[in-house]
Amino acid sequence: MATRVDFSTLTLMDALDLAALIELEAHQRYKQFVEQFGTRSTDDAGAVFESMAVNEKKHCDEIAERRLALFGEQPPRVKPDDLFDVEAPEVGATRWDMSPLKAYYVALAAEKKAYDFYDQALRHVTQPEVKKLFEELREEEAEHVAMVEKIIAKLPPSAAEDLEDEDDYPDRPVRNTMEG
Numbered sequence: 001m002a003t004r005v006d007f008s009t010l011t012l013m014d015a016l017d018l019a020a021l022i023e024l025e026a027h028q029r030y031k032q033f034v035e036q037f038g039t040r041s042t043d044d045a046g047a048v049f050e051s052m053a054v055n056e057k058k059h060c061d062e063i064a065e066r067r068l069a070l071f072g073e074q075p076p077r078v079k080p081d082d083l084f085d086v087e088a089p090e091v092g093a094t095r096w097d098m099s100p101l102k103a104y105y106v107a108l109a110a111e112k113k114a115y116d117f118y119d120q121a122l123r124h125v126t127q128p129e130v131k132k133l134f135e136e137l138r139e140e141e142a143e144h145v146a147m148v149e150k151i152i153a154k155l156p157p158s159a160a161e162d163l164e165d166e167d168d169y170p171d172r173p174v175r176n177t178m179e180g
Helices: 012-037 044-069 080-085 100-122 130-154
Strands: none
Touching: 012 044, 012 080, 012 100, 012 130, 044 100, 044 130, 100 130
């Protein structure tokens, strides 16, 4: 998957900052999906996305810790918009009423882009601790891709149905969310 990032000119700090943006954006997107779908059981879309959000937050924290140790409080040079070159879903890819199936496809595309980012960045990262971290993150992105593909393959046909606007059905109970 081609990106507009020139990895040969990316500094180690820039690579860490982009990686942190990748993981933070994924965390926020998956939390949004949790709010959208609610959680009724341990294996529904909301629960899966909650688990993914926790995992992405852990990655973000690991990257931030490594960046702080190496570069202190230096301000990042990458901008949030740079994220669209490496991982974030295309603008308009997520909608409030999207079906679980569509949300899984958005997640799948983003996880593949994240894998590609780490794979390409690893060709240029020489710092041993960051190289090891990026190798671990690349492997986890591959696991996420496989997991989402497996989930998509098992989804019932109803998972393709977009959500309904609850305002259109005032007598219908609101989706429950499990406390976690």
